[in-house]
Amino acid sequence: MARTARGGAGSKVLETAHRLFYREGIHAVGVDTIAAEAGVTKTALYSNFGSKAQLVVSYLRERDRLWQAEIDRITASIDSPRERVLAVFDAYEAWSARDRFRGCAFVNAAAELPRPDDPAREVVRHHKSAVRGYLARQVDLLCEPGPELPARLMLLLEGAVVTSGIERSAEPFRVARGFAESLLPPDASEQSAER
């Protein structure tokens, strides 16, 4: 709705594309399949999205939007920055235990779309920067060392998602969470009025 007006057919297509692209990969799913599964015609798909490449971009944007919403929902009721960071690790772990889990959609998309100037890769970078930004804001509230800690936490999270996707196990997240716990200073109650 924000930048591309699309009707009921468009949202059904996006929903279907989201599911199939994540589950089977981008190159592995054709537009005919998406249109058929969504119960719309190819004409409707193309009038809403213009091309498969733009549909892929919409898929990743939607995925990023859902992630933001989920993080907000999860951390809304948590007051401590430290606990918020750990809750992110917990959320990823819970996600990885679901049977539809197939690793990070953004990493998978980047693996299939090598060209650095591909518009989809821009969405990937934007998402990763959003995740890192969230962690950095929590760390800022918690202590004041340089930018090293957020980057380190990000490495842990990224490593755990990839490993978990390959091994189909939630174990990497438990390792990562324990590791993160050991890195984060205890909540300095709530007196550190840094910002």
Add this chain to the structure above:
Amino acid sequence: MARTARGGAGSKVLETAHRLFYREGIHAVGVDTIAAEAGVTKTALYSNFGSKAQLVVSYLRERDRLWQAEIDRITASIDSPRERVLAVFDAYEAWSARDRFRGCAFVNAAAELPRPDDPAREVVRHHKSAVRGYLARQVDLLCEPGPELPARLMLLLEGAVVTSGIERSAEPFRVARGFAESLLPPDASEQSAER
């Protein structure tokens, strides 16, 4: 040579497939392209590898073999287990700075091949277990805590490879290396100066 006898055409095909699969992705490269680029006929390709899926498996096996050889070469002249681990991080960083770098071939392959029982995914798991095994052996020589440290180092390495592939920067490896350095106890024997 070991398990599949293949002639000169076979090795040219494997070499070409290796280059194209890594650079452009598996689904994005057709067998016609590989055969043409390798300068052999499709018949020769199929008589050597049987199917595209088996060629993919051969590609990943070769990649794993090359990794083992490279690690052996790099660490042959290093006596300290601690320095060997750090040299692995350095080797990845140097690799990531090359312009052909496009992230981890095994992670990328797993992203394109969702089925858990795909033979290619078995090679992926085998490779990851080999990397983890190498780190674990060095850690064993260095100290005696549980299996947590190798798993943690592996998370760092994996996270750095993925992030570096997405951002096309060597920076994640510098963060990961510094992080790893802080985790590894000083060499027990002749605990001389840190680098």
Add this chain to the structure above:
DNA sequence: TCGATAGTAAACAGACCGGTATATTTTCCA
């Protein structure tokens, strides 16, 4: 009532997909 919007239905285009069949040439060695 007009006309824009959004959709359906179905065929088509041209390229490319993995894989095979057939026939010809080259190689090697007994």
Add this chain to the structure above:
DNA sequence: TGGAAAATATACCGGTCTGTTTACTATCGA
């Protein structure tokens, strides 16, 4: 030197890929 085996060239198979075209229909607000 003869002949089997291996490598080659070339054409072909059915199917799928993204994307377009044409023709028709339902809805709804001005």
